[in-house]
Amino acid sequence: MKVVSKMNIQEYQGVYVFVQQVDGKVAGVSHELLGKGKELAQKMGTQVTAVLLGSGVAGLAGDLASYGADRIVLVDNPDLKLYSTRPYAYAMCSVIEKYKPAVVLYGATAIGRDLAPRVAARIRTGLTADCTKLDVADDGTKNLQMTRPAFGGNIMATIICPDYRPQMATVRPGVMQKIKPVAGAKAPVEKLDVVIPESEKDVQILDVVRKESHKMDIQDAKVLVSGGRGMGKPENFKLLEGLAKALGGTVSSSRAAVDAGWVEKDLQVGQTGKTVRPNLYLACGISGAIQHLAGMEESDVILAINKDEGAPIFEVADYGVVGDALKIVPILTEKVKAAIAARNK
Amino acid sequence: MNIVVCIKQVPDTNEVKIDPKTGRLIREGVPSIINPDDKAGLEAALRLKDSQGAHVTAVSMGPPQADTALREALAMGADEAVLITDRAFGGADTWATAHTLAAALKTIPYDLIITGRQAIDGDTAQVGPQIAENLHIPNISYAEELKVEGEYVTVKRQFEDRYHILRAKMPCLITALSELNEPRYMTPQGIFDAYREKQVKTLTRKDLDVKDGDIGLKGSPTRVIQTFTKSPKAAGTLVNNLTSEEAAEYLLDKMKEKFII
Amino acid sequence: MDFTLSKEQEMARTLFRDFAEKEVKPYAQELDEEERFPSEALEKLRKYKFMGIPYPKEWGGAGCDNLTYTICIEEISKVCATTSTMLSAHESLGTWPIYKFGTQQQKEKYLKKLCTGEYLGAFALTEPNAGTDSSAQQTRAVPEGDHYVLNGSKIFITNGGYADTYIVFAMTDKSKGNHGISAFIVEKNFPGFTFGKKEKKMGIRGSATRELIFENCIVPKENLLGQEGKGFPIAMMTLDGGRIGIAAQALGIAEGALNETIKYVKERKQFGRPLAKFQNTKFEIADMATKIQAAQYLTYRAAIAKDTQKSCSLEAAMAKLYCASTAMDVTTRCVQLHGGYGYTREYPVERMMRDAKITEIYEGTSEVQKMVISKYALK
Numbered sequence: 001m002k003v004v005s006k007m008n009i010q011e012y013q014g015v016y017v018f019v020q021q022v023d024g025k026v027a028g029v030s031h032e033l034l035g036k037g038k039e040l041a042q043k044m045g046t047q048v049t050a051v052l053l054g055s056g057v058a059g060l061a062g063d064l065a066s067y068g069a070d071r072i073v074l075v076d077n078p079d080l081k082l083y084s085t086r087p088y089a090y091a092m093c094s095v096i097e098k099y100k101p102a103v104v105l106y107g108a109t110a111i112g113r114d115l116a117p118r119v120a121a122r123i124r125t126g127l128t129a130d131c132t133k134l135d136v137a138d139d140g141t142k143n144l145q146m147t148r149p150a151f152g153g154n155i156m157a158t159i160i161c162p163d164y165r166p167q168m169a170t171v172r173p174g175v176m177q178k179i180k181p182v183a184g185a186k187a188p189v190e191k192l193d194v195v196i197p198e199s200e201k202d203v204q205i206l207d208v209v210r211k212e213s214h215k216m217d218i219q220d221a222k223v224l225v226s227g228g229r230g231m232g233k234p235e236n237f238k239l240l241e242g243l244a245k246a247l248g249g250t251v252s253s254s255r256a257a258v259d260a261g262w263v264e265k266d267l268q269v270g271q272t273g274k275t276v277r278p279n280l281y282l283a284c285g286i287s288g289a290i291q292h293l294a295g296m297e298e299s300d301v302i303l304a305i306n307k308d309e310g311a312p313i314f315e316v317a318d319y320g321v322v323g324d325a326l327k328i329v330p331i332l333t334e335k336v337k338a339a340i341a342a343r344n345k
Numbered sequence: 346m347n348i349v350v351c352i353k354q355v356p357d358t359n360e361v362k363i364d365p366k367t368g369r370l371i372r373e374g375v376p377s378i379i380n381p382d383d384k385a386g387l388e389a390a391l392r393l394k395d396s397q398g399a400h401v402t403a404v405s406m407g408p409p410q411a412d413t414a415l416r417e418a419l420a421m422g423a424d425e426a427v428l429i430t431d432r433a434f435g436g437a438d439t440w441a442t443a444h445t446l447a448a449a450l451k452t453i454p455y456d457l458i459i460t461g462r463q464a465i466d467g468d469t470a471q472v473g474p475q476i477a478e479n480l481h482i483p484n485i486s487y488a489e490e491l492k493v494e495g496e497y498v499t500v501k502r503q504f505e506d507r508y509h510i511l512r513a514k515m516p517c518l519i520t521a522l523s524e525l526n527e528p529r530y531m532t533p534q535g536i537f538d539a540y541r542e543k544q545v546k547t548l549t550r551k552d553l554d555v556k557d558g559d560i561g562l563k564g565s566p567t568r569v570i571q572t573f574t575k576s577p578k579a580a581g582t583l584v585n586n587l588t589s590e591e592a593a594e595y596l597l598d599k600m601k602e603k604f605i606i
Numbered sequence: 607m608d609f610t611l612s613k614e615q616e617m618a619r620t621l622f623r624d625f626a627e628k629e630v631k632p633y634a635q636e637l638d639e640e641e642r643f644p645s646e647a648l649e650k651l652r653k654y655k656f657m658g659i660p661y662p663k664e665w666g667g668a669g670c671d672n673l674t675y676t677i678c679i680e681e682i683s684k685v686c687a688t689t690s691t692m693l694s695a696h697e698s699l700g701t702w703p704i705y706k707f708g709t710q711q712q713k714e715k716y717l718k719k720l721c722t723g724e725y726l727g728a729f730a731l732t733e734p735n736a737g738t739d740s741s742a743q744q745t746r747a748v749p750e751g752d753h754y755v756l757n758g759s760k761i762f763i764t765n766g767g768y769a770d771t772y773i774v775f776a777m778t779d780k781s782k783g784n785h786g787i788s789a790f791i792v793e794k795n796f797p798g799f800t801f802g803k804k805e806k807k808m809g810i811r812g813s814a815t816r817e818l819i820f821e822n823c824i825v826p827k828e829n830l831l832g833q834e835g836k837g838f839p840i841a842m843m844t845l846d847g848g849r850i851g852i853a854a855q856a857l858g859i860a861e862g863a864l865n866e867t868i869k870y871v872k873e874r875k876q877f878g879r880p881l882a883k884f885q886n887t888k889f890e891i892a893d894m895a896t897k898i899q900a901a902q903y904l905t906y907r908a909a910i911a912k913d914t915q916k917s918c919s920l921e922a923a924m925a926k927l928y929c930a931s932t933a934m935d936v937t938t939r940c941v942q943l944h945g946g947y948g949y950t951r952e953y954p955v956e957r958m959m960r961d962a963k964i965t966e967i968y969e970g971t972s973e974v975q976k977m978v979i980s981k982y983a984l985k
Contacts, residue, residue: 150468161566211508416613534655540617
C-alpha cells in the first residue's frame with residue numbers, strides 16, 4: 001500500500017541540528033552532530049544549520065561555526081532560560097514551520113529524548129531514537145537512513161522516513177565524530193522571534209539539584225572496572241576507582257578479592273556474586289575462574305589485562321593485553337581523562 | 346483521583362539469545378514481561394492509591410496476548426484493565442502508537458497518566474511524550490520521585506548530571522524510571538481474582554475516534570528497511586609484548602572503537 | 607489425563623519462581639551455613655500473602671487451590687529447602703487440621719491468623735519412642751475441670767520455638783492405642799509448655815527442629831481439636847496432605863539441582879570442550895529430566911486428588927515415595943557431575959544433596975509410604 005503524504009517533501013531542505021546548551025555551555029553531542037550534519041549536508045547538496053535556543057546565548061554562535069555550522073538560527077527568549085519541554089518544543093516547531101528543514105538531528109540525551117518526540121508528534125513526522133549510524137540513500141531519494149540498535153542491542157535496524165518531513169533522529173552521544181574546530185570561523189545568525197504562549201508554560205521548575213556521585217550498583221553500571229587477586233592489595237583498588245570514575249562507571253571485583261577482604265561483597269561479580277551486563281567490562285588482574293565468567297560474559301565489550309597469557313579471562317575477552325594492570329591502569333586513566341576532555345572541549 | 350498507567354508487554358530482552366550459526370534472534374522460549382519502566386510506573390500509581398486513594402486503570406496496546414500483562418497489573422492491585430487491540434493497529438511506529446493510545450485515553454477518565462520512560466525492546470522513550478502532545482497536556486519525563494498534592498504533581502526529574510524538581514497541574518503525564526521504586530509482587534490471591542473476578546475491557550478500531558491514515562503501519566511515518574544482527578562475537582584478540590604505555594593506548598583505542606568514550 | 611495448568615496457575619508459578627529467585631535464593635547458602643531460621647523470607651511470605659494459599663478467602667486465605675500451593679512449595683524448594691520446610695509445615699500441617707476439623711470458634715481464633723501469616727503453625731506427633739509407630743504415644747492429656755493437663759514431650763518438631771500454635775497429639779485413653787489419641791491446639795505461651803534442644807541436622811539446617819516439653823501444661827477444653835479419641839485419623843489425614851508438600855519439596859530440590867548442573871556442564875570445560883558435549887553427561891541429564899517429569903506428574907496428580915477426592919492417601923504416598931528417591935538420586939548424580947567442585951560449598955548441589963535426604967525420612971519414611979501403597983495394592 002502506497003502512502004500518499006499531503007506534504008510536498010521537495011519544499012524541505014537543509015540539515016538542522018538542535019544545539020543543546022545547559023548553563024550556556026554547548027553539549028559535546030551537539031558538536032558531534034554538527035560534524036555529522038555537515039557530512040550529510042554535503043551528500044544532499046545542502047547546508048548544516050545550528051538551531052540555538054536559550055536566553056542570552058547569542059555568544060555561542062562562534063563556537064557553533066567553528067564546529068561546522070554553515071548558518072545559525074537563534075531563538076533568544078527568557079522563557080527558554082532553563083530547559084522545559086513545552087516551551088522548547090514550541091520554539092523548535094516554530095523553527096521547523098518557518099524554515100522547513102529536510103533533516104533535524106538531536107542528541108540522544110535526557111533533553112533530546114524528551115524534546116524530539118514532542119516535536120515529532122506535533123508536526124506529524126517520524127523520529128528515530130538513539131541512532132548510531134546516519135547515511136544518505138544513494139537511490140536518488142536522498143532519504144536519511146537511520147540505523148539504531150533494538151531489542152536490547154541484540155539487533156540493528158535501519159529506518160527511513162520517506163513520506164514525511166523533516167526526517168528526525170536522536171543520536172547517541174559519542175558515536176559521531178566532531179570536526180577539528182576551525183578557529184575564527186563565522187556563520188550568519190538569523191534571529192527568530194518566538195512568543196511562547198502562556199498555555200505552554202505549564203510546568204514550574206521549583207529547583208535544580210546537581211547530582212552528587214553516589215555509589216552505583218554494579219548491576220546498573222554501564223562501565224565496570226573490575227579487579228581480582230592480581231591487584232595485589234586493597235589499596236590498589238584506588239587505581240581502579242580512578243579509572244572507573246573517568247569512564248563514568250564503577251568498580252567491581254572477583255570473588256578472590258572479596259574473600260581476601262579487600263572489597264565489599266556487594267561488588268562481587270560471578271556465580272556467587274552478581275551477574276552483570278555492562279557496555280564495558282574491564283577485567284584487571286582477574287584470572288577468570290568459571291564462576292566469575294558466568295557472571296560477566298554477557299557484557300557488550302570485555303577488555304582484560306592479566307600477566308598470565310594462559311588466563312581463562314582471555315577466552316571471553318574481546319581484547320586482551322598481557323601485562324601488569326598496576327602499571328597500565330594509571331596510564332590508561334590519564335589517557336581516558338584526556339580523551340574525554342578533548343571531546344567535551 | 347484517576348490514574349491511568351500505560352504498560353507494554355515486552356520480550357525479556359535479557360533472555361534473548363542469538364543463534365550463533367544463523368545470527369538470528371532466538372525468540373522461542375523468551376518470556377514476556379511487563380516492561381520494567383512501566384512496572385515502576387504501575388507501582389508508583391499503586392502507592393498513590395495506598396497512601397491517598399486512587400482508581401488505577403492499566404492500559405496496554407498490543408496483540409491479544411497482552412491480556413497476560415494486564416492480568417498481572419490487576420494481580421498487583423490495579424482496579425481496571427483495558428486492552429487496545431486490533432489488526433488495524435499493527436505495525437505502528439511511535440507516532441501512530443501514541444496517536445492510538447491517546448485516542449483510547451480520551452475515552453477513559455484520568456487526572457494523571459503514567460508511562461514508563463522507554464520499553465526494553467525498542468528503547469525509544471518516545472511514546473510517553475507523544476501521548477502527552479496528542480492530549481495537549483504537560484509531560485514530565487524521567488521521574489525518579491513522585492508526589493501528588495491536591496491538583497498538583499511534583500516530580501524529581503533525572504538528567505545526566507542533575508535533577509529538576511518540577512511541578513505541574515494535573516491532568517499531566519509522567520514517564521517513570523525503573524529507579525522510581527521496587528515494584529511489589531503480585532499475590533496468589535490477586536492472580537486468582539484477576540482471572541476469576543475481574544475483566545479486561547477491550548477497545549478496538551471501531552471504539553476509537555481515529556482516521557485510518559493515522560493508525561497502524563499506514564499511519565506510521567517511519568519504515569524499517571533493514572534489520573541485521575551485529576556480527577557474532579569473533580574470537581578475541583590477545584596482544585603481548587607491549588610496554589605499559591602502548592598497552593594503555595591500545596585499550597583506549599578499543600574503547601573509542603566501541604563507543605565507550 | 608490433562609496436566610495443563612490453568613492461566614492463573616501458570617501466572618502463580620511465574621510469581622513463585624520470581625519470588626524464590628529474588629527473595630529466597632540470596633539467603634539459601636547463609637541459612638544453611640549459619641543454621642539460621644529463615645526470618646527474612648517469612649516476613650516477605652507474610653507480606654505477599656503466601657501463608658494461606660489453598661484456604662478460602664473468608665478465613666484470610668488466598669482462595670487458590672492445592673495444586674497452586676504445591677507449585678509454590680516446588681518453586682521455593684528449587685532454591686532453598688529450608689524455607690520450603692517452614693512454609694510447608696505451616697500450611698499443610700499447622701493450618702490444615704484446624705481448617706478441616708476446627709470448630710467455628712477455633713477457626714475464628716486461629717485459622718484466620720494462620721492463613722494471614724500473623725501466626726506461624728506447627729504440628730507435633732513424633733516422640734522419642736513413637737516415630738513410625740504413633741500408637742506408642744506417651745504424652746498424656748488428662749481432663750481437669752475446664753481444661754486438660756498435658757505431660758510428655760515431642761521431638762523433631764519443625765518450626766519449634768518459632769511457631770505460635772502447635773497441633774499436639776496426646777493420649778487421652780492409653781488403653782485404646784490409636785483410638786485413644788486426641789488432638790489439641792496448643793499456643794506457644796500456654797503455661798507448662800517449654801522448648802528443649804534444637805537439633806543439629808545434616809540438611810535443611812536453617813529449619814528449626816526442636817523438642818517440645820509439656821509439664822502440667824494447661825490446655826483449655828475448647829482447644830480440643832475434633833473429638834476426644836479421634837486424634838489418630840486427624841494426624842493421618844493431615845499427613846496425607848503434608849506428604850504432597852514433601853513430594854513437591856523433593857521435586858523442587860531435584861529440579862533445582864538439575865538446573866544448577868545444566869548451567870555448570872555447559873560452562874565447565876575438560877579435555878577442551880564443555881562437559882555437556884560428553885555422552886555420559888547427556889545421558890545423565892536425560893535420565894534425570896525424565897525422572898523429574900514423572901515425579902512432577904505424580905505430585906500434581908496427588909495435589910489435584912486432594913482438591914477433588916475424598917482421600918488422597920494413595921496418591922500422596924506414591925508421590926512422596928517417588929519424589930524423595932528421585933531427589934536423592936538426582937542430587938547425588940548432580941554432585942558427581944560437578945566433580946570436586948560439587949563436594950564443596952562453592953556450589954549449591956552439595957547443600958541440595960544434604961537437603962534431599964530428609965524427604966525420604968520425615969512425614970512418614972519411604973518405608974511407611976510403601977506400607978500405605980501396598981495396603982491399597984494388596985486389597
